[in-house]
Amino acid sequence: METKIYDVIIIGGGAAGLTAAIYTSRESIKTLVLEKNLTGGLAASTDLVENYPGFAEGISGMELMDRFKEQAGRFGAEITEFKEVNNLSLNNKEFVLKTDQEVFKAWAVIVASGSVPKRLDIPGEDVFKGKGVSYCATCDGPLFKGKDVSVIGCGNSGLQEGEALLKYTKSVTFIEFLPYMTAQKILQERIQKNEKAKFFLNHKLTVIKGKDIVEAVIIKDRATDKEKDIPVQGVFIYAGYLPNSDFVKGLIELDQHGYIVTDERMKTSLEGVFAAGDIRSKEVRQIDTACAEGTIAAISVRDYLKNKF
Numbered sequence: 001m002e003t004k005i006y007d008v009i010i011i012g013g014g015a016a017g018l019t020a021a022i023y024t025s026r027e028s029i030k031t032l033v034l035e036k037n038l039t040g041g042l043a044a045s046t047d048l049v050e051n052y053p054g055f056a057e058g059i060s061g062m063e064l065m066d067r068f069k070e071q072a073g074r075f076g077a078e079i080t081e082f083k084e085v086n087n088l089s090l091n092n093k094e095f096v097l098k099t100d101q102e103v104f105k106a107w108a109v110i111v112a113s114g115s116v117p118k119r120l121d122i123p124g125e126d127v128f129k130g131k132g133v134s135y136c137a138t139c140d141g142p143l144f145k146g147k148d149v150s151v152i153g154c155g156n157s158g159l160q161e162g163e164a165l166l167k168y169t170k171s172v173t174f175i176e177f178l179p180y181m182t183a184q185k186i187l188q189e190r191i192q193k194n195e196k197a198k199f200f201l202n203h204k205l206t207v208i209k210g211k212d213i214v215e216a217v218i219i220k221d222r223a224t225d226k227e228k229d230i231p232v233q234g235v236f237i238y239a240g241y242l243p244n245s246d247f248v249k250g251l252i253e254l255d256q257h258g259y260i261v262t263d264e265r266m267k268t269s270l271e272g273v274f275a276a277g278d279i280r281s282k283e284v285r286q287i288d289t290a291c292a293e294g295t296i297a298a299i300s301v302r303d304y305l306k307n308k309f
Contacts, residue, residue, distance in 0.1 A: 003105050005105045005106060006104070006105070006107075007107055008024050008105065008107070008108045008109065008301050009031075009095070009104055010033045010112055011034055011088075011107075012033075012036075012039065012041065012244075013034075013039035013069070014041020014065070014112060014277060014290065015043050015065070015277060016038070016114075017110065018069055019276075019278070020027075020276060020298040021077040022071050022077070022185070024077070025077035025105055026075040026106075028076075031081040032080065033080065034080055034084075035079065035082070035083065036083065036085070039069050039079060041065070041248075043064065043287050044143060045062075045136045045138045045139060046060075046285060047137065047138045047141075047160065048061075048162070059192070061138070076290055085097050085098070085247055086099060086246075088109065088247055088248055090251075094106070099229075106208055107272070107305060108274070108308075110276060111268070111273065111274070111279055112276045113243075113244035114244055115242055116244060117239070118213065118241055120152070120239055122207060122248070123207045124208030124209060124214075124238075125208055127210075128235070131236045132212060133208060133237065134214045134233075134236050135236070137161035137165050137236050141161075141165050142168065144165070144168070144233060146170050148173070149172055149236060150174070150205075150230065150235060151165065151173070151174050152194075152237045153175075153176065154178075154183055154188075154201070155174045155181075155183050156183045156187065158183065158236075159174075159181070159184075161236060161238060162197070162236070164173055167198060169196070169234075171197075173199075174227065176199070176200070176202070176203065177232055178201070179201050180201060181216065202221065203222060205219055206218050208235055209229075213233065214233055215233065216231045217232055217235060240279070243259045243260070243278070245258050245260060245279060248273075252268040252269045252270045259279060260281060262274070262281070266296050266300050274304075275297070276293035276294045277293055277294065
C-alpha cells in the first residue's frame with residue numbers, strides 16, 4: 001500500500017505545533033501532527049497559566065492546549081498521539097518520517113518537538129522514579145495530599161508547580177542550586193508568603209533516599225559543604241530542559257546545546273524544514289512566543305509550497 005503524502009507534517013503537538021496546524025489547515029494545506037505523548041506538550045502540564053493573553057484570571061495549561069487542539073481539528077488537521085518520530089530523512093523531494101512502526105511522507109516539515117525535563121543523575125533518582133520522584137506536579141501532585149514534598153529548582157517552572165503543590169501538601173521545601181531564585185518576582189512574592197513553603201538557596205540535592213518509596217533527600221550547602229537530611233515523601237525536579245532533537249542530528253544545523261538554528265522565518269539549514277517553539281535556539285521560551293513562531297513557520301510553509309508547486 002502506497003504511503004499517503006501530506007503537504008506538511010508537524011512534529012510535536014504543543015503550543016507551537018498546534019498553532020502551526022491551525023494556520024496550515026485553515027489554508028487547506030493537508031496537515032498531520034505527530035505527537036509522541038498526549039497533545040499539549042509542557043504547557044499542558046502547567047497547573048495555572050497566568051501570562052497568556054486573553055485570560056485575565058488565568059487558565060489551566062491542559063484546558064488551554066485542549067482548546068488549541070480543538071481549533072486545529074476544526075480546520076481539518078489530523079492529530080495523532082503516541083507517534084514518536086525517531087528518524088527524518090529526505091528522499092528526492094519527499095521528506096520521510098519514521099516511527100517505530102510506521103512511515104509518513106510530506107513535502108514540508110515543521111519541527112516543534114520541544115524539550116524534556118533535565119535529569120539530575122544523582123543516587124536515588126532512577127530508583128524512585130514513579131515512587132516519589134516526579135517531573136510533573138500537575139500530573140502527580142494530587143498523590144501527595146497532606147504529605148511533605150520537595151521541589152528542585154526555583155525558576156518559573158519550579159515555583160509555578162510548587163504553587164500548585166502548596167494547595168494540598170503539608171509542606172513544600174524548595175531547593176535551589178543558585179544563591180537566588182530566577183523565577184518571576186510575582187511568583188516569588190506569592191510563595192514566600194505561604195507558611196507551608198520553605199527555602200534552601202545555594203544548596204545542591206545530592207541523594208534521594210528511601211526503602212520502597214521516597215523517604216528523604218540529602219542536600220549540601222554549597223557555601224559550607226554541610227549536609228542536611230530533609231524528610232519528604234515526594235521530589236519534584238525542575239532543573240532545566242533538554243531539546244528533543246536527536247532525530248535531526250546530522251540533517252540540519254543545531255547549536256552547541258542541541259537546539260535547532262533557524263532564521264526569522266523559522267527556516268532551518270535544510271530547505272523545506274522549519275522549526276518553532278522550545279526546540280529553537282533562542283533566549284525566550286514561553287507559550288505565546290511558541291505560538292508566534294508556529295504562526296510564522298506555518299506562513300513560511302505556505303509560501304514554500306506555493307513556490308514548490
